[in-house]
Amino acid sequence: TGALWAKFNWGSFWNWDPRETSIFVLLLMYGAYFALRSAIDVEEKRALLSGAYAIIAGATAPFFIFIMPRIVGSLHPEPIVNAEGKVHMNASMLVVFLCSLAGFSALYVWMMAIRIRAGRLERLREDEID
Structure with missing residues (x-):
């Protein structure tokens, strides 16, 4: 992109x-x-x-x-966050950024929950085989 x-x-x-x-x-x-x-x-x-x-x-x-x-x-x-820690982003851009951050954070949590569940199922399956 x-x-x-x-x-x-x-x-x-x-x-x-x-x-x-x-x-x-x-x-x-x-x-x-x-x-x-x-x-x-x-x-x-x-x-x-x-x-x-x-x-x-x-x-x-x-x-x-x-x-x-x-x-x-x-x-x-130049970077959006300068060396002093100030954010140089207009309001509409900040809204899109924060929505994207929230969406990808939620996606990460959902995928991590699936991974944890899959790990538990894998351990249960291995225990049943043994």
């Missing part, structure tokens, strides 16, 4: 904006982690190398998320 929004607002699907590019690099690092794990057959070696990679990649993530997008000018607007 971000690419569609960019096409509508900026005229192209991809603009090499610092925020776009930093998230793209993070996704590549994430994909490389799974490629590394699937490429090594020996379990101990796989755990050691993928753990080391995860530590290094995790250490660079704050740079790509917080620092890189702020070093260079960006097409993206």
Whole structure:
């Protein structure tokens, strides 16, 4: 959806904006982690190398998320919540945001309840089999 929004607002699907590019690099690092794990057959070696990679990649993530997008000018607007904690959002946008937050929170609670119920049923089934 971000690419569609960019096409509508900026005229192209991809603009090499610092925020776009930093998230793209993070996704590549994430994909490389799974490629590394699937490429090594020996379990101990796989755990050691993928753990080391995860530590290094995790250490660079704050740079790509917080620092890189702020070093260079960006097409993206400033954050809605500034450093002082003030929310810069008009009333209609705030209503939509709060309704979305409530809806997704309710969806999360409902899905978690289903997961808990499924876990209980799984344990009951295992107890009956044993």
